[in-house]
Amino acid sequence: MELDRRLLLAHCAAHTLSVVAGLLVVVPMALSGSAFKGRCALFSTGYWRTEDREEPTGQPGDVAHLVVQQWGPPAACQFATFVGIFTVLYGAAQGWRSLFYLHGRHDDTLFSSFLTVLLSVCVLFLSGGASVILSLGLVSWCDTVTDHNSRPYSCAESQSVPLYLDVKTSSFYTELSLAQASLWGVTALWLAQSILAFLRLYHSHSQHISGPCRPREKELLLGYSPSDSGSPTPPHPPATPTIFV
Template sequence: MGIGNILLLSQVTAYVLLFLLSFFIIVPSGVNLNNFDGNCALFATGTWHENKTTRHPYFSVDYWGDQSMCNFTIYIGILSMLVSFIFVVRLSIFLFREDDSSFLGAFLTLVINSFITVLLFSDCLVVTLGFNHFCDQLVKSPGSAISKCEMADLIQWDVDPLIVTSGMVVFFGMTEFGLWMSWITWLCLLIMSTVKIWRYSQHESFLRSMKRERERLFGHYSDQTQII
């Protein structure tokens, strides 16, 4: 096994890590979406009201966030899982054969890594900013009954009885962790792919130089032969 190929071994390890991190994106995102009865809490807005009977404040959601934002998070998690699994299998074969991908394969890997890195970064921003906005609605709105978002499980919600808010903050925290750690890992893989392309280009430049030098020497030898 090509253990000596540190760069290839590092890529395999990173893809395995990405496969595991994808569960931190898909599972909590799906649970939160299911608990909110298909509604997306990202960038949701609401107001606090006072129950005239019990005199206890309750939070009412006025507008839910665009569901496509929550769905996109699940889709990007699935994409990261599938792509990382494919690369784990593919690069493990190269590692076992003590071989490596061609220049074209390394270039395609660079393109795929760049694409997913950009998608993940945009999703990280959407989830982080969207959840922070929702937390601000819970904490900073007039009449708020909580001082921090972690207390959201303890408040009364005037929402559909099918909606379950228990564990909301924990699940969003897991999603953010999975997204940002995945983005950092994809960014590292992007750097590794760039280094591999650079090594290939340097190697090919060296080969072209050797070819030109060989042709020059053979040409000089041929000229001497003709003179003799």
């Protein structure tokens, strides 16, 4: 198995895994957005307030509920969702393309390989930024929900605690933590794709440089050049006899 074929197989596997990881980002983010009625929980700020209202058991008493002062910017959730959608679409297209190249036993051109490297590096930085934003936004929302860890439950346990909001919070931590882990996985896969794309570019460049030189090296080893074989060698003029007096 040649080097380019191994690289194509590895790149195809990376694209397949990126499709799965991208779906694990898009689906939880879509479910979270639906549960929060289009609002973004990331970087949301609020505080806890105790009021005299009827408890879930039906008895009146002091009930603590969460008051959200400001919901997070929608771009924080949309950015992570965009990276996931792009990863799914790009991974599916490039995976099919890699399979086509494997069947046809050829690879990208030198220019196309360079564009693939450039795009992979750009999306690597985008996915890394989206992962950082999602992680910091989830930490900020958890600080708001747990009142900076002053509540007797963790952020994961708070999704089973009534927050008395007008949104569904029964699975927010599961959805956002799954999207966070998957997005970091997408970032790692984009790093792997960037490395593989660079190796394919290097291999294409090596083939492009060494390809025209191989016939010339073969001719030098055989001891003749194309000019020698293409045109006959002109005969030497006959020697003029010398007359001595």
